[in-house]
Amino acid sequence: QQQVKQSPQSLIVQKGGISIINCAYENTAFDYFPWYQQFPGKGPALLIAIRPDVSEKKEGRFTISFNKSAKQFSLHIMDSQPGDSATYFCAASRSSTGTASKLTFGTGTRLQVTL
């Protein structure tokens, strides 16, 4: 049972454009929603995370939008750069049980930023 659905599977964006990746979750007990960035041959690295008590969080060019009632959250990358080309994973966990790092991941979005 896939508890976190992610789309699109792949995305091509021009340099300077906005990249948008969407995720939907099923388990209402999830209360911690991070996004990870993974380059080939590397492990995932935390990019930005949000809790359901806020609807938006921004860090630099990266913004998470969160819709609790729809059980959806999305990552927006503003002014996308070629160096942003990587695979992005959304994830969710139950931090209230002290297991924030026991993550359920989406299937990933391969982002390519072209010149």
Add this chain to the structure above:
Amino acid sequence: DTGVSQNPRHKITKRGQNVTFRCDPISEHNRLYWYRQTLGQGPEFLTYFQNEAQLEKSRLLSDRFSAERPKGSFSTLEIQRTEQGDSAMYLCASSFGGLGTEAFFGQGTRLTVV
């Protein structure tokens, strides 16, 4: 200590052989997680430790898999009688535990069973 370290980075083994991977977490982290990632998929949780205690195991972790974390420091993941379906990237992550703390991932061990 610059991060989570995993060894080896790559392992090719014949079907039926046993393999063991090692993870050295960030030294002050008390929680250690193992994940498996197959090509084109997100990582899937396998098991986690708080200090030396193994607190949870996923149904994905068959009887052929065993993980240990003696003395609450490094951890090993052993796969016995490997099968081709075990081919994947095995990722280790560590964290402080508690609420909302970041999981730091290692670079993974890529296992290929031939």
